[in-house]
Amino acid sequence: MPPFDAFLSEIRKAARLSDRPAPTVTGSGTLPSAYAVTDLAAASIAAAGEAIAELIAARHDAAPAVDVDRRLASFWYKSSLRPDGWELPAPWDSVAGDYATKDGWIRLHTNAPHHRIAALKALGIPDTAETERADVAAAVAKWNAAELEGAVIAAGGCAGELRSSAAWAAHPQGKAVAEEPLLCRETFSGPSPANWEVSRARPLDGIRVLDLTRVLAGPTATRFLAGYGADVLRIDPPADLWVEALAEEMTLGKRSAILDLRKGADRQRLKQLIAEADVMVHGYRGDALDGLGLGASERRSLNPGLVDVALCAYGWTGPWAGRRGFDSIVQMSSGIAETGMRRYGKDKPTPLPVQALDYATGFIVATAAISGLAERVRNGDGSAFRTSLARTAVLLEGQKQNTDEPQFSPETETDLAPDIEETHWGPARRLASALTVSRVPVSWDFPAGPIGTSEPVWQNL
Incomplete structure (x- = not known):
């Protein structure tokens, strides 16, 4: 088909x-x-x-x-x-992205302020205006991917280790999701x-x-x-x-x-x-x-x-049912970014376009x-x-x-x-x-606008 x-x-x-x-x-x-x-x-x-x-x-x-x-x-x-x-505006925070670890790759999602704080805390890096990607890369390189993923999650952040599709299929959460x-x-x-x-x-x-x-x-x-x-x-x-x-x-x-x-x-x-x-x-x-x-x-x-x-x-089932995640993180976890890397012969994670x-x-x-x-x-x-x-x-x-x-x-x-x-x-x-x-x-009645400009009531009630 x-x-x-x-x-x-x-x-x-x-x-x-x-x-x-x-x-x-x-x-x-x-x-x-x-x-x-x-x-x-x-x-x-x-x-x-x-x-x-x-x-x-x-x-x-x-x-x-x-x-x-x-x-x-x-x-x-x-x-x-x-x-x-x-x-x-730029769609990503300045330190969000993929980083090489001692044994692979990890993605840090830091667009939300509290997620950025958690990731940098796990890495032992102060969250300041002077914090740069090079600082994060140097700190990440000292970690194994799985250990850092766990540390960021424990700190209240959001991260995903690069896994293959086969590894995800064998993972308890991968098995649980496949049954849903x-x-x-x-x-x-x-x-x-x-x-x-x-x-x-x-x-x-x-x-x-x-x-x-x-x-x-x-x-x-x-x-x-x-x-x-x-x-x-x-x-x-x-x-x-x-x-x-x-x-x-x-x-x-x-x-x-x-x-x-x-x-x-x-x-x-x-x-x-x-x-x-x-x-x-x-x-x-x-x-x-x-x-x-x-x-x-x-x-x-x-x-x-x-x-x-x-x-x-x-x-909604399995050990990660309550875990924070976003599209780019799930692509890392589930094997999608690793499949793209192999298919295109790249030396780093290659997510969907x-x-x-x-x-x-x-x-x-x-x-x-x-x-x-x-x-x-x-x-x-x-x-x-x-x-x-x-x-x-x-x-x-x-x-x-x-x-x-x-x-x-x-x-x-x-x-x-x-x-x-x-x-x-x-x-x-x-x-x-x-x-x-x-x-x-499809058509819309009014244009995009800022957050928080309406009252929490329904129209025409």
């Missing part, structure tokens, strides 16, 4: 989408990779489009046509914004079938989506939902807990409010938002929400019809959320889904790519949407939509 068909089939099955004619796929070429990344991009976006089509069919009987452009889908797996007269479904789904008897209108042009208009996620998978999912009309309310923590690095990309079409969940009044406000939401997407580790008094049973009690979608880095685990997981999360909404329309049931970056890595692992495949030609004016987006930071162009459902592209 061709990679696109294999990916789409597995996502359809996981989200319980109906069998339907294959979407129309246009565009030629691939991203350069040892894996079928372009096929994954096109299939994951197509699946989200098919979920939209099913939601429309749940109200209007006939499902509309779905079309996806594999070239634009691949480009959406990178930065979607093209600033006019200003520059996007792509989407774990539970269905709960809800209050009654939903009365949403589900317009063909903006099928998520009026849907309230509570977004408790950070870079990149969760925000990708909720950005997609906003693109079909959902009222997406991001709940961000105070600046002393998190500094958002990709707001220009991930706040498109969304509102953002600040809640400090260390405070009882703010936790109570979040409970009210959950009670009034249609969808909740969250990326908290393990039992973090339980510790806040917002575990699964409490959320279900607050809102029996809620579509509740959770994602994490390393899966894009953060495909994040983006694919994001579109899978969006597919799940929309599938849950369709279930509400049909019979009133609520639902809960779980997935992970590591499980998406399992999906990708099965589909290698011929490295001689022709690569995409450079981006042109025709790859961009015609309108100027007046973002908070300045004017810019977005990529054109990679997806149309009934020939209607």
Whole structure:
């Protein structure tokens, strides 16, 4: 089975989408990779489009046509914004990246301030403005990779040792994730079938989506939902807990409010938002929400019809179920970066050309959320889904790519949407939509803006 068909089939099955004619796929070429990344991009976006089509069919009987452009889908797996007269900030902290150890390689993820502090603490390096990569490299070179990974994790940081696919398959966490479904789904008897209108042009208009996620998978999912009309309310923590690095990309079409969940009044406000939401997407580790008094049973009690979608880095079972992780770290752990290194004859880790685990997981999360909404329309049931970056890595692992495949030609004016987006930071162009459902592209009601400029309330209640 061709990679696109294999990916789409597995996502359809996981989200319980109906069998339907294959979407129309246009565009030629691939991203350069040892894996079928372009096929994954096109299939994951197509699946989200098919979920939209099913939601429309749940109200209007006939499902509309779905079309996806594999070239634009691949480009959406990178930065979607093209600033006019200003520059996007650097995507990585100055000391984040891959480092040689005594016996291999390790990646340090230091974009979050507390992760940077933890990594440098484990290495015995002061966290100052003068700290340079050369200082980190010299300190890392004294460690074995596995020992340093453990030390950084113990300090509250985020790191990943370079492992081969075979080593990951034999690892207890690799075994655990391989046994997990792509989407774990539970269905709960809800209050009654939903009365949403589900317009063909903006099928998520009026849907309230509570977004408790950070870079990149969760925000990708909720950005997609906003693109079909959902009222997406991001709940961000105070600046002393998190500094958002990709707001220009991930706040498109969304509102953002600040809640400090260390405070009882703010936790109570979040409970009210959950009670009034249609969808909740969250990326908290393990039992973090339980510790806040917002575990699964409490959320279900607050809102029996809620579509509740959770994602994490390393899966929901096994010894690493609660471990911090990001796309680049999971690529190191799961063998993806090592496979690329061997396939291309490199002397250092060679990850995917894009953060495909994040983006694919994001579109899978969006597919799940929309599938849950369709279930509400049909019979009133609520639902809960779980997935992970590591499980998406399992999906990708099965589909290698011929490295001689022709690569995409450079981006042109025709790859961009015609309108100027007046973002908070300045004017810019977005990529054109990679997806149309009934020939209607994804579009957003307002541009990207800064974090924390909205009140924690729903619109039109």
